[in-house]
Amino acid sequence: MTDADTRRETRTGEQVRDYLLAQLNATLRRPGMYGGETALRLFFDAMAFTDDREQAWREEQDSLRERGAFLSTGVRGAFESLWDAGTEDMVASVYAECAHRHGWLHLDRVLPRDEYDGLIGVGETWCEGDRTLGQILGMAGPPSLHCGGTNPYRPKTLVYATEHPRDPLLCLHFWNELLEPSTDRVALYDEPVLLAVRVGGADFADGFTFTPTGTNRRWET
Known part of the structure; x- marks a missing residue:
């Protein structure tokens, strides 16, 4: 071992926290690249430990279960109980709600109150x-x-939020289906189509307003 090795400093707690927070936010944006829901849960566990918020994170998970947003198959299972389109971007939007409440979500655009209220108000109209x-x-x-x-061409979820952690996220879920390479088209639709608008924070199933396409993709009840 050289003198340089013995003098090498470890990362500070702040550096470790910044790294974990950056990884969590990257996973929320590209869940498929980082390992999906399993990776999200690992990063949330790590952030809760780092910020001494393990109990708050356990309570958050209990709340997800109570609201029907987390089943035995995770958040993905909650979406798949409604329709046949439980994609990773949809799952990430539920974890984004948790991150926002804990101050862990980095927003690319913060909506002012009037714009946020306007979007909440027109969500149901868009789904007509x-x-x-x-x-x-x-x-x-x-x-x-x-x-x-x-x-x-792939499914996506757009999330709209204010700076206030207690304001529910407005989540717009888009779906598309990639086709076999042998076909003339890349995907079923030229661009993803809106399946539903979801307002976070409520009982999971009650938070949705479905478009005609979203309704058609739901399981028969």
Whole structure:
């Protein structure tokens, strides 16, 4: 061992926290790249330990279960109990709610109160017909958080939020299906279509307003 090795300093607690927080936020944005729901839970466990918030995180998980947002198969299972489209971006949006409440979510755009209230108010109206990702972006503007990859054809979730952790997130879930390479088309739709608008914080199933396409994809009850 050299003198340089013995003098090497370990990371500070603040550096470790910054690293974990950056990884958590990267996973919320690209869950498929980092390992999906399992990776999210690991980063949340690590952040809760780092911030001495293990009990608060356990209570958060209990709340998810009580609200029907976490089943034996996780948050993904909660989405799959509603329809056949439980994608990783949808799952990430639920964890984003938890991150926002704990002050761990880095927002790309913070909505002012009047803009947020306006979006909450028109969500149900948007769901009266089928709309594409481009149409919604044209009306709502850039999201506070984009969950999902950069592939323009793949499913995505757009999240809109204020700076206040107790304001529920407005989550817009978009779906598309990639087709076999042998077909002439890349995907079923030219761009993802809106399945539902979800307002966080409520009982899971009660938070959704479905579009016609979203309704058609739901399991029969």
